[in-house]
Amino acid sequence: MSINNLKKLEKILYSTYSNYRSTAVRYSSNCSPRRVKIEKENKSLVEEFVPNTILHQKIKTLDDWESVREKLLNSSKQISHKTIDSIILSVCISSKNYDLGFTYLDFLKQRNISLGLAAIGKYFKLFYLANCNNSDIGNEDEIYNLYKTLRAQYKVFDAFTCDNIIHALSITSYWRECLILLDEIKISCGISKVTNSVVAAACFKNGDEDLGWKLLNECANKGYLPQSVAYLSYINASEHSNDPIKQMEKLFYFFALHDFECDNEVANGIVNLYHKLNLEAKCLNFYNSTKCKNCGTSLTKLELTPTNFEELKTAVVKNVIIGSDVFYKSTPTELEQFKQFTTNMKNYDVVIDGLNVAYAVGTKQPPQVFSFFVKSVVKHFVDRNKKVLLLGRTHMQKWPKMNWSYVTENSDTFLTQSLSHDDPYLLYCALHCGVNTIIVSKDLMRSHLFKISDIRLKILFNRWLLQNQYHLSHINNQGKVFFKYPPSYSRTAQKFKDIWHIPYSSSIDGDSNGQMWVCLNNKVF
């Protein structure tokens, strides 16, 4: 008997035996199986149960708090004496019910309950949120003293606590302490955009403009959008300065440099300031037109400077084509071949992403359809006397001769190996040919954008792509091609003579997204 058979037999015997045994147990025990209750972490508890208990109940007296607190403490294992204060306060903060938070703090004081660091952090946050719009804060010193006591007690502060203390101190006259705390955050992690903006707002408010701008630029260079609290504080401060217009222009150039859009609140703040200075200012919707109905001037396109262009080109080669390893997307010999190709290259007007056009209606089509699409697009541009370059892969040569021969006769082609990516080469060719070269592709190139790690170059890349890319929308049976054309203006803050146009996103009417502008006239009547 082989060992396998032996094993099988043993298995069978054992299973019959164990069956026999287990049935015996089941019948003899004759009682229902006990349910084992297993504690699991429950996220909905903090997100639903606690808010419901606190907010749907009228809490008027401090005794009400007593009962609510008891109820919460008994409800789950997750809420303990250690965590409950912080949880209740964070619910008060997230529901913007600051009064409730303060009454709870009163209650804690009355019952002589001491707070942990997390809850104290929440108190700082609460103080900031309740007072951030107040011009005069009476109990600054108390906050500062509390901060000092904490300092004495704890050797270090963690990022959360630092963050909360910064918020609270930024609206007091002790705002310079924030700068020390910012450095403390940097030990363990980066500074969030909110914290950065809050401190910048404090700087502007207290007259340290240079420091405020330094913080805002730091924030922008990291690719974070500064919060409107900083802008509003700046607008407020510049209202009282000697030359408000000049101050505001500084802000607009900042917007233009980083391609920022402001929000409704900031836009209104700017308009109000202009009205106070007796200047013309208006928020309006452009409804897809390039001409401003208020002042009659047109929006313009921002051209990339030649140096910017060169920088972008080297970045594409270095980060996108080569990356960390040439072999990921290409091979060294292919790269060499390509470099030779580009040095002898003519200046093309149009660069076409062959496969993107071919697969416009999906990859499950016969090759006749692919080649017809490519031919139609090439024909479209050749009929308009454009010089066309087509990038593709070597397997395109196997397409039906009739269409493919038209393509090769009327345009130049560069075919990469089937294993390589052709997008990076497309980008490089288009950049090489000059500022006005058109790219035909539906690809938004987000993955390549990501590879260009420099924030400034990312902005340039986006600007360039937005202005030069034709999106193929459809091709009819006669071979007529329809494109989605790029807009003829850039959506960045721009100045024409004395008139500024600032883009802003209005949260009120979402339909007109990307169409709202502020029109500002710097000229005094």
Next chain:
Amino acid sequence: MFRFVRFCRIRLYSLDSVIKNTGIKTHTIIQIPQTNYGITQIVKNYSNSVIVNPSSEDHSSEPNVLEIVGDNAELAHKLNVLILEAEVLRQEGKGVPDNSFLTNDNWKHLLTLPSLSARRKYLEFLFKVGKKKENREKKKQAKREEWEESPKPKRDPDDVMNYNLGGNHFMLRVYETTMNQMYNNRLIQAMQFGQKLIVDCGFHKNMTPRENSNCAKQLMLLFADNRSSDEPFDLHYCNVTRDSSLITGLNKFITTMYEPTFPLNLHQKSYLEVFPKEQLVYLTPHCKEVLKTYSHDDIYIIGGIVDKVNNEPLSLAKAKKEGLRMAKLPLDYYLEWGAGSGKSLTINQVLSILVDVKRTGDWKYALRHVPRRKLAHFFEESATRKLYNAVSKEGSIATKNFGNLKYSGRMSNLRRYK
């Protein structure tokens, strides 16, 4: 303004209680008088209402800073910050394990993480691991209690099922060591005559710590799957770096790995130096060549990569660089894939497929190792099955649990396997 309104309301609250006592209806008074805006603001002092907790924690369970970072003052400072950060998160009711649960290695790993959210995720992961352990213990305890309470089956001393000598069983028991010896014998036979298979262990630098530990586990499973198959491969782990986290992780699973008698070939050298280049075929999912017919003469290479985070074509680049032949499994030819979960397979699944296709030459049979959930129609079928189970077996309870199909599906599965 804001504070003033609040103050008014508090005063109203106190008014409220007075009014309640006198029995007057309250709802007429809740209006805040609009005309009082001009009155100077009365600022209430909130800082008074905070009492700082005097002693934060008992220091017995605090991690030993000196042990973790040595005498690096900067790191020690950072660690102190992180300890406090964990404490604050714990006080906020987030999932953070106790200090006593966190080991020195955990803290060291936390120190390497760059951002707040990364640390929070890691702490939450550890918290869940801890909870899982706790629950397992609880379950075990409950089972043990149940077993102890229930009357034990009486064993008949004359029963033929007894294995011991007094029981007079007609066969000898097959012990696990015997089975192990049989498996190892097969492996050693494969080393002499079998087809070779290479696993490239040189990607540890491209993987995150988590991926490395997952990969180590998969390498262990790969070895086990190969060993228990009828016709195993002669396995060669190439590009092995002994002190990499991947290989130390594997060594934790297979402690006898470095013993000379252990039936596994470990090479520090590259496969190019060990085997003739013409015979090598790199299996990589990124290439265009499809492995339609399995060749018994080639030596296939599996890349030891778990790519959860970055999915750059590492193995493709390597094979291209070294000029090796490439191939991918014919996954699209034989299977209809569902949307979503991707076509990635674990390393041990790839081995199981190769073992089967070597033995049978039948791709369709071999590809049964691809997880069913990744295929099209899996969810439709499982949903109808669950619905059917819920309706037919649960009876009246089914209507109650109808919304929770997943639960009832699991229950019916449990019943089936009992």
